[in-house]
Amino acid sequence: MDIDIAQSYVKVIGKGRKERIVPFSGITRRELIKYINRYRRDLCDTDSSYLFPVKYDGHISANCIQQMIRRLAKKVGLKNVKCHPHIFRHTFATMFLAKGGSPVILKEIMGHESFQTTQKYVHPQQQDLRRQHIKYSPVADLFEE
Numbered sequence: 535m536d537i538d539i540a541q542s543y544v545k546v547i548g549k550g551r552k553e554r555i556v557p558f559s560g561i562t563r564r565e566l567i568k569y570i571n572r573y574r575r576d577l578c579d580t581d582s583s584y585l586f587p588v589k590y591d592g593h594i595s596a597n598c599i600q601q602m603i604r605r606l607a608k609k610v611g612l613k614n615v616k617c618h619p620h621i622f623r624h625t626f627a628t629m630f631l632a633k634g635g636s637p638v639i640l641k642e643i644m645g646h647e648s649f650q651t652t653q654k655y656v657h658p659q660q661q662d663l664r665r666q667h668i669k670y671s672p673v674a675d676l677f678e679e
Contacts, residue, residue, distance in 0.1 A: 537585060539566060548645040556643055627655035632662045 536545040543557045558566075577587050584593035600618055607617035623644065630640050641652045668674075 537566070539563060539570075546645065552645065554642070554645045556645075624655050624657060627652065628657045628659070631656055632659065 538544075542560065542563045543555050545553060546556050547553050574585075574587070578589050582593075586594040586599075588594055596619070603617055603619060607615065627640060627644060630643075631637065637649065637652065641649055644652055644655065646652045
């Protein structure tokens with residue numbers, strides 16, 4: 535994974551060793567800079583190429599990240615909630631579309647070959663269903679004065 539902080543994108547190697555460019559927001563950029571400048575150098579003594587290095591040559595494991603997320607979830611009082619790194623992809627996809635993002639762009643960001651795969655990540659909320667129904671239902675047009 536390569537990160538270009540100045541251009542606000544990350545190069546991701548996904549399934550099948552397929553490479554894609556994923557943009558990130560100004561807020562993410564700001565927080566990455568803060569992390570790199572304040573905390574990252576405390577994690578290792580060398581100039582590691584990893585974003586999340588460990589002291590003795592290498593990078594933080596996926597299992598370690600999963601444990602950190604579970605601890606944070608417990609700390610903030612989340613109970614009976616699936617909390618793992620992959621759930622963030624589902625949350626991102628759902629919120630991206632709820633805010634009006636393009637399904638075509640979402641498919642590319644997620645690195646999916648098909649819309650069917652992307653659909654598996656989207657979980658519309660009741661308020662989104664209601665809002666969309668009110669906005670786009672043709673029934674309202676029948677009774678306009």
